[in-house]
Amino acid sequence: MALPQELFDTPAYRLTTFVQQCLHPSREWKEEVLEVVRTVEYSLRKKCFQRKSRLDKEVWVQKVIKDLLALQLQDLRLVQGAPCEVVSFTVQTRETGEPITVTLVPAFGALELYLHKPQPPPEVYVSLIKACNVPGNFSPSFSELQKNFIKHRPAKLKSLLRLVKHWYLEYVKALCPRANLPPLYALELLTIYAWEVGTQENENFDLDRGLVTVMSLLTKYQSLCIFWTKYYTFQNTIIEDFVRKELKNERPIILDPADPTHNVARGYKWETVSQRARQCLKQNCCYNNKHQVCSWNVKSARDIQVTVEQCGYPDLTLTVNPYKLIKEIKEEIQETLGSSAVLRLSFQEPSGERQLLRSRDYLASYGIFSNTRICLLETVPPEIQLFVKNPSGWSHSYAVDPNSLILDLKQQIEEKEELFREEQQLEFQGQVLQDWWRLGICGFQDSDTLILSKKKAGEAQFLPR
Structure with missing residues (x-):
């Protein structure tokens, strides 16, 4: 589909029109893609898997999952199949002659019994954690949940997703074809996070502010630590311990909401993406009447709940951001308690040593990105802790x-x-x-x-x- 105008030449207030005119797929194009999907699925079902595998086990195609949100790439995944290498090929359509790239990723039907439930049972993720020696190795098996995580979002958020994807494909990937760049899925998740936090999941928002927010977050990729508890939660101790350890790893961290073992941001050249994001922030698409569009108030990590334990007194509950200075947290506690003593904060994980939380650090400095409990101790000189x-x-x-x-x-x-x-x-x-x-x-x-x-x-x- 030819683009009548460039994103960087489009003023911020015209981004909605730009998406509608340039990025929404036409009905004809959708029909062509669906025809490709049906053809591939028929071939897989009827021709490719009518014999037993090398392991003498029955192998068949249960379903093919398609994603039509990305324009240039159709990610087709087998939800029941034998492990093998990814297969990629290009299909030429009859009507427009436009090439469509198809990627086939075999996967196990691990979630088939639970797809109609709000969450898979914890045992699914416990088994995944115990079996997973390569992070994200079984991620294709969770593709149905990945698709659902995006599918039921508001239409305007999907417009923002298309806008970010277009920027990424045209102004990052196309200019750096050999660079080891993050997958589109990572950009999708980052965009959803920006919308969730920045608008409190409001369906009525400005596309330009959403674009500026995503670009701003990309310039601070070294501090990103994002995860969801939609499909897996901390109710199970094995899952909790695993995720907490994952959140202590080197950032950026964007955990797949469907697969806690998969940090979709790990191992890629984010600095290139960050540089392109800085360039985007200087373009017309981020300005209105020579004034840069304001971003939403979105930090690099979600606010968390901190329970402050104090001997002999009720617990105190605070909502803070992991990137808030511990000095500022102490000041908030001091004001709440009306105390003039020296406050000492410490925390301990189940398998670790108790650590002093130093005033000049952040909670993030200790890998604290999820709800936690800390201990408060008041000392009066010359007392020590x-x-x-x-x-x-x-x-x-x-x-x-x-x-x-x-x-x-x-x-x-x-x-x-x-x-x-x-x-x-x-x-x-x-x-x-x-x-x-x-x-x-x-x-x-x-x-x-x-x-x-x-x-x-x-x-x-x-x-x-």
Whole structure:
């Protein structure tokens, strides 16, 4: 389809018209594509899989999934088949003679029983996580969910998707044909994320603001960390642990909403895309009357819920962005509590060590991109914070005065751990700490970790007379 005008020459206020006139496929073109799909599907069903596979197992085509949103590429996927290499070929249509590229990706029908349910059962993803030695290796098996994730979106969002895709194909891929660029799917997901957060999923929005927002996010690709919990959630601990670890990996991170093992942004040359996005932001399509269009307020990661635990007081719940300074989070807590003490924040993952959250860092600096719990401790100089790790591997924080005794710390531990101080043994750097020692002579630094264990039967420790 010939384009009567260029995107970069189109003023921002005319983008809706540009999409309608230039990017929406015609009825004739759709019919030609559907004919290609029917022809390919017939050939696959009737001719290609009428014999047993090399493994002497029955193999057949259950269905072919098509996606007509991308104009230049039709991604056709077999939902039940034997693993093999991807097959790609070009079909010449009868009417217009326009070539259509077809890509065939075999997949297992892993979700066939659950496609009409809001979510597959957690066992599907637990099995995927346990079986997946190559990230995203089974992603084609989730293509039906991937298609549905986009299919039921508002028409105007699909117009924005077409606009972003057109920019990507014409101004990035076409100019860098040999570069290892991200797949279109990654750009689709980023665009959906921008719309969800920027408009609160409003169906009535301005295309120009959507385009500027996506371009702005692409210029900050190093901080992108995006995921969804539509098809998989954190209700299952195996899924939760896996996704939390994935979110700690090098960014950009855009997890496939249908497959948590697949970071669709990993391993590609995003800097090239970022450079082209900066170029786009300078063009007419991002300006109205010489004024650049304002982007939506969309951060590189979603806001998360932080539950602040404080000993002896009810929990405090905050909604913050992972890229908000921890110093600013402390100030918000201080204002809420009306406290003038020094606030110390720390957090611990189930399989990790308790860590101090430093004021100059962000939650993102510690890989925190999902709802989490943190511990609040108030200290008054000269008190310092110490972490005490109990036999289960969990740590608690304590405010201690360097002039106090180890016995005083054990008293605090007794109240929190419900372990009598006479039964406690504390170690630091392999040395057992004696009850009558003052903390100041033990060489503790702020936020050091002590190891707590229960004394064996018959052991006792007495203060000197």
